[in-house]
Amino acid sequence: MKKIILFTAFLVFYLSTEGQAQIENSIKDDYKTETDLRNWIKTKDFEALFDNNELLVNKIYLADKELELQYLPEQISAKRIKTAEKIIQLNHKLKKIYDVVPESRQLEVIFYESDYPATALGNQSLLLISSKSLELSDAEFFAALAHELGHLYFFEMMHCALEKKDFEQIRLIESSCDAVALVLLHKAGIDLTSLEKALIKINKLEGRNKNDKTADRYYDLDKRLDVLRGNQSVVENLIKAIR
Numbered sequence: 593m594k595k596i597i598l599f600t601a602f603l604v605f606y607l608s609t610e611g612q613a614q615i616e617n618s619i620k621d622d623y624k625t626e627t628d629l630r631n632w633i634k635t636k637d638f639e640a641l642f643d644n645n646e647l648l649v650n651k652i653y654l655a656d657k658e659l660e661l662q663y664l665p666e667q668i669s670a671k672r673i674k675t676a677e678k679i680i681q682l683n684h685k686l687k688k689i690y691d692v693v694p695e696s697r698q699l700e701v702i703f704y705e706s707d708y709p710a711t712a713l714g715n716q717s718l719l720l721i722s723s724k725s726l727e728l729s730d731a732e733f734f735a736a737l738a739h740e741l742g743h744l745y746f747f748e749m750m751h752c753a754l755e756k757k758d759f760e761q762i763r764l765i766e767s768s769c770d771a772v773a774l775v776l777l778h779k780a781g782i783d784l785t786s787l788e789k790a791l792i793k794i795n796k797l798e799g800r801n802k803n804d805k806t807a808d809r810y811y812d813l814d815k816r817l818d819v820l821r822g823n824q825s826v827v828e829n830l831i832k833a834i835r
């Protein structure tokens with residue numbers, strides 16, 4: 593069975609394939625609450641993310657880009673941007689993420705026209721970026737993409753949660769991707785608060801256009817920021833400790 597689910601704004605779409613059922617190595621089945629997330633941040637597995645891009649990027653190499661491209665929704669593929677000026681702007685913004693995670697150049701960038709500030713990981717090989725996202729500052733843009741790379745880490749777990757429509761788990765994974773983004777922000781030498789700034793700005797830019805269909809997938813903004821800020825202080829302590 594093959595199907596595709598597309599979510600706008602700051603997320604992922606999944607082409608479901610057989611055999612992606614195993615849960616991430618380092619995270620157990622009982623990863624269900626914010627406390628579990630907080631505890632995971634204190635493990636060696638999380639700490640390893642500071643040294644090792646492999647944990648994120650190995651899944652890019654397993655992906656079938658051609659197949660995944662075939663499932664790109666028409667409403668996005670029809671709006672791909674070809675204007676040189678905009679592409680130059682985009683490439684300028686992408687430079688930092690490519691510096692920090694060079695392997696992310698393997699992702700096929702799908703840059704498309706939209707009034708929504710959306711970034712999304714397309715399965716494991718596509719990186720969808722809407723034109724409106726260019727309104728984010730360089731640091732905020734980096735933070736948004738760092739969150740998307742976090743989805744590579746949680747790919748199988750998210751896949752299972754989506755299949756089961758386990759929204760509690762889905763919301764926790766979204767916040768877990770925020771935690772991974774903090775690691776990449778640190779590696780880039782960018783202020784960790786850039787992620788919360790990005791979330792706030794995206795929320796504002798979405799305005800009345802906000803797609804309610806995706807609402808179940810996230811904590812509301814206040815709650816998400818709350819979880820993020822709590823985790824941020826744990827990550828900051830970790831950074832001090834490993835320096």
Ligand SMILES: [Zn+2]
Pocket residue numbers: 602603604739740743766769
């Ligand atoms: Zn996400």
